[in-house]
Amino acid sequence: MHRYRRIAALAGIVCLTLWAACPAFFAPPPRFALPSLPASPSEKTPRLESALINQPDPPRVHAAAIAALPSGRLFAVWYGGLREGSTDVKIYAADYRHGAWSPQRVLATTAQTMADTGRFTRKVGNPVAFVTPRGELWVVYVSVALGGWAASQLNLITSPDLGESWRPARRLVTEPFLNISTLVKGEPVFFENGDIGLPVYYEMAGKLGELLTLSPEGEVRARHRMDHGSRSLQPVVLVETPTRAVALMRDGDDLPPHRVWRTETTDAGQHWSALTQTDLPNPNSALSALRLEDGKLLAVANDVENERFRLSLLMSADDGQHWRVLHRFEDKESFLQDPPDRAAFHARLLEDLQDIGQMPDTEAVVRNVENSLCETHCAWQYDYPYLIRSAEGDFHLVYTWNRGFIRHLRFNRAWLEERL
Amino acid sequence: MMPALLACLGYGLAITLILARCAPWLRARPERMTMALAAACALLYLPVAGVSLLAVLRGALGDLSIVTLVFLSILFLRRPGPLLPHAGFFALMGLVFFFLSFGLLPLDLYALGYAAAVLPCLTGGLAFLLWLRGWIASSLALLAALAGWRLHWLDSTNLWDYLLDAPLIVVASSRAMFLRIARKPVIKPVIQDAVK
Secondary structure, three states: OHHHHHHHHHHHHHHHHHHHHHHHHOOOOOOEOOOOOOOOOOOOOOOEEEEEOOOOOOOEEEEEEEEEOHHHOEEEEEEEEOOOOOOOOEEEEEEEEOOEEOOOEEEEOHHHHHHHHOOOOOEEEEEEEEEOOOOOEEEEEEEEOOOOHHHOEEEEEEEOOOOOOOOOOEEEOOOOOOOOOOEEOOOOEEEOOOOEEEEEEEOOOOEEEEEEEEOOOOOEEEEEEOOOOEOEEEEEEEEOOOOOEEEEEEEOOOOOOOEEEEEEEOOOOOOOOOOEEEEEEOOOOOOEEEEOOOOOEEEEEOOOOOOOOEEEEEEEOOOOOOOEEEEEEEEOHHHOOOOOOHHHHHHHHHHHHOOOOEOOOHHHHHHHHHHHHEOOOEOOOEEEEEEEEOOOOOEEEEEEEOOOEEEEEEEOHHHHHOOO | OHHHHHHHHHHHHHHHHHHHHHOHHHOOOHHHHHHHHHHHHHHHHOEEOOEEHHHHHHHHHOOOOHHHHHHHHHHHHOOOOOOOOOHHHHHHHHHHHHHHHOOOOOOOHHHHHOOOOHHHHHHHHHHHHHHHOOOHHHHHHHHHHHHHHHHOOOOOOOOHHHHOOHHHHHHHHHHHHHHHHHHOOOOOOHHHHHHO
8 A cells, every 4th residue: 555655656746747847848949020120111301300308307317218109109218316226216207199208207116116016125227118019018127125236126017008007017037046136228029929038137246148038928938148257238139030130238348348249049049159249339338229121230329438428320231240330419529538617518518409309498407417417527428228110110219318318319211321 | 916925924934933943932832833923924014114024025035935935834833853854955056056147157057947848857856756765845845846836836937946045045055064063073082092
């Protein structure tokens, strides 16, 4: 009798193991979904529009992302507070409808995140917004319980009606050691089975890019590291075929030369090649990129080695290895040798504001920017670009403008072709 | 709901067992232990400055693994015995695993815990061997982790989070070190033998 019980127990163990492991036996290999081609451009007139999205309060904002919604609508998210990393930081959002940006609204707070997830949260940061293949609007943002940004964790909020209402935040578990150090910055890619590939990065002991696979329900399905060591951050994944993609990454290495890193996959993100340096300078700063219908890559980046005073539009015809500048959206190199005093800075700022487009009260903009940028001496800063293309074919770029504002630039294919 | 309840149970059991170590009279009667567990769980939900202790623990340490929960439950239900079976194994496994998770080497063990078949099969195989060797509690802990992972008892979808957690590794490492020190052979002075 004892022997039969023992055999039954062991058979039970085998059955339980097979039941636990069986879904993996039937999982098909992943394949990227190719980005849908935008409508062919009907507009022949070059067009570049500009706006400052946020209000002057809170005074510091950063890490904007933008998503294209149906009917030409846009949805932008960013975080803001008294200063970066302070506990009053909230995630803000605004909508673009009928040719103008709506007033900003609070999308997520520390208190709400804590209540929703049932876990202590001290601050929130970096959000990324996107529309899933199922047509839901998702925002993934980081939060920190203890320590600095390197100890971040990911949270997901989803909206079934494109931003009208939101479900409670969920914590994504992505790391084994106290679930710390996963941050998000880049635009997601999608898989043919409806899964979402979210480029994230780890920056605790090492610094490396990762591709996180989320199910359409928002569960983490897989994680693939793009590198090891301590040199690459904030990947941007650019899909070419259902199995091939290139990723570009911010340089997080202490040693020069400081260049954007590049890697590629031929099995839809399961494995990534060894990192190589491109010829695009990078001052340890985020970049954004997308693939055009002819296969060329378009990027927005700080193409200098050690400052963020310049933000350029660049193009690569060889899958990201070599880049040429098409346009400078922002460039204050002339002030590098001779830093402006407060009066000169003020005068130049007013000059810049003349073609900024929709914006809050000029006085408040100037006050915020000067308070942010003129602590010891005045220095310009343009960073954290996020570039997308809407279904209508227009390009939308958001970035942090002088630490105090989120600037939105919209340009059409005709404007781009003028610069090719 | 389920992850929060399991977290409350796990941290409640841990607090109760720590209390029982400090106050042996608690161990004397099972109903005292049950009451202590209920009090610990209530304490975990008590908000202090707007935040409950459970939220702080879950925010800082995360949820306890199913293996830890099983070990805590076994310790709670029986009289004091070995604090943690296979402490050395868990300590070594955990330290190697957590070191690899820092991304300094190309090997990423944590990635195996998502949907691949390798880790569930290894876990089942280890449970099988442990059962054969008569380590029923450890085998049950691994099987509960497998079942919990498949049924999604925790927020995580990674099997590793059902098998290991940082507090378990800290306790296992401390226990392994303690056992190593305790087992250190005593070198008898030669002169003592000579006297005999």
